[in-house]
Amino acid sequence: MGRARSRDTEHPQTRLDHGGIASVVPSEFGGGFELVVDGTPQSHVDLEDPTHLHFEYVVRMGAVIDQLPPGPLTAVHLGAGALTLPRYVEATRPGSRQQVIELEAPLVALVREHLPLPRGAGIRIRIGDAREGVGRLPAALRAQCDLVVSDVYSGAQTPAHLTSLEFYREVAALLAPAGVLLVNVADGPGLAFARRQAATIAQVLPEIGILADTQVLKGRRFGNLVVAASASPLPTEWLPRMLAAGPHPAKIAQGAEVRDFVQGARIVTDGDATASPRPDASLFLR
Template sequence: MAATVDGGVAELVPDRDRSNAWTLLIDRAPQSHVDLDDPTHLDFAYQRRLGHVIDLAAPAGRPVHALHLGGGALTLARYVAATRPRSTQQVVEIDTPLVQFVRQALPLDPGARIRVRGGDARAGLGKLPDAWADLVIADVFTGARTPAHLTSTEFLTEVRRVLKPGGTYAANLTDGPPLVFLRGQIATAAPVFPELALAADPAVLRGRRFGNAVLVGSDTPLPVAELTRRVATDPHPGRVEHGRGLTDFAGGAAPVTDANAADSPLPPPSTFD
């Protein structure tokens, strides 16, 4: 099952281990995994970490207002709908043909309150009122890279505007040695969000390989101890950095602004082998 979309060729590959689950590939790069029978199942390690953030963003089961910048196969929107019924969700996805392909091949639960809008993530963010969201999740990639205009202080200031007091921001970032991009993103978020945490595979944090890292920010203390426990007990255990450890990890990197922002680095050719 495949289609041509703005980002390249989208293909749905069945999961050999789960009867009604699929992996979305775009130009052969794994982009999302969806289990239609169990939307609470998050297969990718970074999506599991984002799932932990969703679980801890509010008391269990309480509906939230969630904004998803980047839609993919709508995996995390489905997860919120399943774990927090009656939540109000907006998804902003620039690749309209991808949205059409996903909605046709992997239909949403008609009862899920998920509204999908086509358009640029930052432009869509700018249309939301102040203090609308309990949760903002950024998972935006074009050609396996996060676009530059979604990496700056100005962008994060808009995110903070849209979040309610006590709301949570989470971003899926990718980088590899020497981790210049990731360190810069921590330095960029620090002036905007007083509380930050970073969850990733230890090998990524040590600069030994390219991979995903989830950056979490808020204006109130984060549930770091519980997030650390959950990330450490995942099928692919990760590590959480926070406080002084995260500051040391950033290593004095400078914040990124619109004037000097750049796309995240390209994955090495062997990343998706």
């Protein structure tokens, strides 16, 4: 997550259907552009180098994607902001087939116009709610996806209906036997929400890894955790060394560490699901 910005009328912007203003602004972090929604950076895109991933949790997602077997991927992205990860997969896995489900049509139009996709990219964008959109995907995708990414936010929170056991069952039905689900989970001290999310995902996809900054993983500050999950053992043999080396040092918890992490956490169902915690505004003031 980045530093909050004042509302800027000098750069391309649009009003979203569900409230708020989205704009595309030059990045302050060494090239590229940022998609900013109501003052908070949501995505970073480098049109000259789509493999340049700036935000820490996106770097970690990219590291997991790099561990998947070589060659083109079949991927579904639930929420994609400025399409950072679809662009990354397109650049690193030419010939990949990708579907993106995004709620906000005005946001997609803004991104298409001012941060255009590479010509010929195999990326199809569908407008609609992520959960409803999963149910409307072509039947041919069922049990065929190498990768599903869930990174959906309404404002600064993940909507409650995208956090439940029932939702994750629907998503898992898209995955091939060795396919991987990546979920961006934001939480703060205590990690009550993240623990419930990991426990819930593990009910559906038992092979779990949790990637995060060490201080976030210990529940000492608010931040993003990436939950990687599969029905098959995760391809993470070289990942711990890569994460420790940077550029954003982190670790991956697996096995006994994950079991300890989720111990006592209740499974989330549609009946008791809640949105993710809202970060304190000071988080964005660096």
